[in-house]
Amino acid sequence: MSRRRRIYEGKAKVLFEGPEPGTLVQYFKDDASAFNNQKKGTITGKGVLNNRISEYLMTKLGEIGVPTHFVRRLNMREQLVREVEIIPLEVVIRNVVAGSLSKRFGMPEGTQLPRSIVEYYYKSDELNDPMVSEEHITAFGWATPQDIDEILAMSLRINDFLLGLFLGVGLRLVDFKLEFGRLYENEEMRLVLADEISPDNCRLWDTKTGEKLDKDRFRRDLGNVEEAYQEVARRLGILPEGGPRDMKGPATMQ
Numbered sequence: 581m582s583r584r585r586r587i588y589e590g591k592a593k594v595l596f597e598g599p600e601p602g603t604l605v606q607y608f609k610d611d612a613s614a615f616n617n618q619k620k621g622t623i624t625g626k627g628v629l630n631n632r633i634s635e636y637l638m639t640k641l642g643e644i645g646v647p648t649h650f651v652r653r654l655n656m657r658e659q660l661v662r663e664v665e666i667i668p669l670e671v672v673i674r675n676v677v678a679g680s681l682s683k684r685f686g687m688p689e690g691t692q693l694p695r696s697i698v699e700y701y702y703k704s705d706e707l708n709d710p711m712v713s714e715e716h717i718t719a720f721g722w723a724t725p726q727d728i729d730e731i732l733a734m735s736l737r738i739n740d741f742l743l744g745l746f747l748g749v750g751l752r753l754v755d756f757k758l759e760f761g762r763l764y765e766n767e768e769m770r771l772v773l774a775d776e777i778s779p780d781n782c783r784l785w786d787t788k789t790g791e792k793l794d795k796d797r798f799r800r801d802l803g804n805v806e807e808a809y810q811e812v813a814r815r816l817g818i819l820p821e822g823g824p825r826d827m828k829g830p831a832t833m834q
């Protein structure tokens with residue numbers, strides 16, 4: 581962190597100017613927020629874990645041909661990413677009823693959906709991320725019909741892949757949120773997966789016990805939040821060496 585120029589500060593991450601043009605450094609904070617910033621807190625070590633988890637998942641997705649903004653992890657809390665123009669949409673993919681879907685339709689959490697559902701929300705804190713349809717997205721010029729087709733295809737492919745990956749380590753991928761960006765390269769534009777994939781934006785339930793291992797532990801005051809994030813990293817086989825104690829010291833802040 582530090583000497584680089586700060587480009588943007590979000591709730592859980594900071595973006596700094598990268599070492600080369602067209603790159604950014606994404607710094608993962610321990611800050612947590614929920615309900616559009618009404619609830620705030622700190623989850624010790626979260627930034628370190630999310631940096632690792634997102635690196636792992638983005639790398640795996642890259643290996644199956646999903647284009648992403650991820651370049652490489654730089655240290656405990658930072659990763660180098662390609663600079664993209666973020667499409668102002670939160671793309672939510674759902675496999676099981678939970679959260680706002682459960683509230684909106686009065687369906688019990690945990691109901692398996694007959695097929696995956698993709699929803700779009702307009703990214704706006706002031707408006708509380710309202711849900712939007714393809715009609716809104718194209719009419720307001722946030723993305724073209726062709727962009728939406730591509731985003732939908734990529735989202736379903738990512739979902740298929742992550743469902744299997746998490747199932748293999750005893751986790752049910754209930755739902756998750758993705759963001760996409762436009763990457764400009766040699767006069768061409770392509771859409772790539774951006775932001776992060778971590779327990780901050782996924783719901784992950786233990787397949788056997790149903791235990792929640794994601795940000796709902798923070799949102800709903802269930803306790804053991806750090807432990808849940810650690811458990812996800814542990815199951816993926818990527819808990820940082822030295823374990824949790826390694827995550828607080830100044831050595832991690834370079």
Ligand code: UDP
Pocket residue numbers: 670672678679680681709755756757780781782783795
């Ligand atoms: N999500 C997110 N950021 C948001 C809203 C939702 O990462 O601003 C994720 C959330 O973690 C969950 C999924 O998207 O995995 C679906 O969230 P939902 O619409 O149920 O909203 P919530 O109940 O979290 O308010």
